[in-house]
Amino acid sequence: MADSRGSVTRVEVAGRTMRLTSLEKVMYPATETTKGEILAYYARAGETLLAHLAQRPVTRVRWPHGTGGESFFEKNLPSGAPSWLPRVQVDDVTFPLVEDLAHLTYLVNLNSIELHVPQWRVDEDGARLNPDRLVIDLDPGKPAGLHECARVALLLRERLGRLGLDLYPVTSGSKGMQLYAPLGGDLTSNQVRDLAQQLAQEMTKNHPDLVLWKMTKSLRPGKVFLDWSQNVAAKTTVCPYSMRGRDDPWVAAPRTWDEVEAGAEDAEALQQLDFDEVLVRLEEHGDPLEPLLPA
Numbered sequence: 001m002a003d004s005r006g007s008v009t010r011v012e013v014a015g016r017t018m019r020l021t022s023l024e025k026v027m028y029p030a031t032e033t034t035k036g037e038i039l040a041y042y043a044r045a046g047e048t049l050l051a052h053l054a055q056r057p058v059t060r061v062r063w064p065h066g067t068g069g070e071s072f073f074e075k076n077l078p079s080g081a082p083s084w085l086p087r088v089q090v091d092d093v094t095f096p097l098v099e100d101l102a103h104l105t106y107l108v109n110l111n112s113i114e115l116h117v118p119q120w121r122v123d124e125d126g127a128r129l130n131p132d133r134l135v136i137d138l139d140p141g142k143p144a145g146l147h148e149c150a151r152v153a154l155l156l157r158e159r160l161g162r163l164g165l166d167l168y169p170v171t172s173g174s175k176g177m178q179l180y181a182p183l184g185g186d187l188t189s190n191q192v193r194d195l196a197q198q199l200a201q202e203m204t205k206n207h208p209d210l211v212l213w214k215m216t217k218s219l220r221p222g223k224v225f226l227d228w229s230q231n232v233a234a235k236t237t238v239c240p241y242s243m244r245g246r247d248d249p250w251v252a253a254p255r256t257w258d259e260v261e262a263g264a265e266d267a268e269a270l271q272q273l274d275f276d277e278v279l280v281r282l283e284e285h286g287d288p289l290e291p292l293l294p295a
Contacts, residue, residue, distance in 0.1 A: 014102035016084070020109050027066040027113070030247040038243060041275040042108050046101045048287045049241040055121035057088055057095030059236050060112035067245045078110055088126040113245045116236035120189060130185045131192050133292055135237050137227035138177045141220030146270045149177040150263035152211055152224045155203065157257070168289055169260050171272050173244035173252040178237060182292050189233035196228035240289055243275060251278045254288045
């Protein structure tokens with residue numbers, strides 16, 4: 001039940017009474033998407049998103065005045081965070097953990113539109129575990145886009161398939177795409193990083209007109225940068241099902257390989273998805289990324 005008084009709305013979330021502010025505030029000027037609609041998306045996608053956030057320290061990107069204004073990354077626990085918000089100390093940073101819908105709602109209410117996580121989890125004592133997945137971030141340099149990313153994704157699926165790894169594609173909600181592969185936890189972050197770097201170098205050698213492994217920006221126009229560095233322990237990647245702070249309310253959305261194959265054939269066939277489209281897909285098909293989750 002909600003009790004709305006001016007710009008403050010009181011709601012019950014996961015057994016906690018919470019004060020949500022400025023629900024009518026426009027956060028995406030181009031589409032007039034409001035803060036209330038963002039919170040509603042995260043509530044409806046929450047069960048699925050929480051499974052991908054579980055046991056991972058969460059870095060947020062906050063837009064205090066909406067996506068038309070300035071943003072900033074926030075790693076440390078927010079000032080004034082309630083005692084019931086879980087946390088974990090990693091090096092000299094105290095990160096929040098997100099374990100239920102109240103935790104998620106609290107952070108999103110602070111205009112945390114994007115949620116980023118590492119490829120590793122922590123155990124019950126807060127100790128860092130080995131990564132449980134590999135990620136390859138496909139970052140296209142204009143005029144390249146999702147069409148070129150889809151072509152590279154198919155090449156990587158074939159190559160990693162020969163190593164016994166299954167890949168799961170996610171359109172990033174920004175420019176490109178991520179490819180995830182579940183790991184058994186027997187490799188360190190440095191070992192996974194080295195594997196991804198070697199793969200990126202090999203792909204660049206075999207497809208120099210399409211792929212790039214170096215971060216040099218002057219070399220990137222028209223090619224797809226394989227960002228192997230996302231596997232470094234200190235790095236984070238946008239969590240699947242997180243919204244993005246772009247002009248449109250796009251989401252980091254799991255895709256089928258049929259969609260990727262169509263996108264490799266036709267530049268118009270594969271586009272980023274917004275939050276309404278992602279909710280429909282979740283309701284109709286469930287989460288295609290379940291194989292990435294711990295047993």
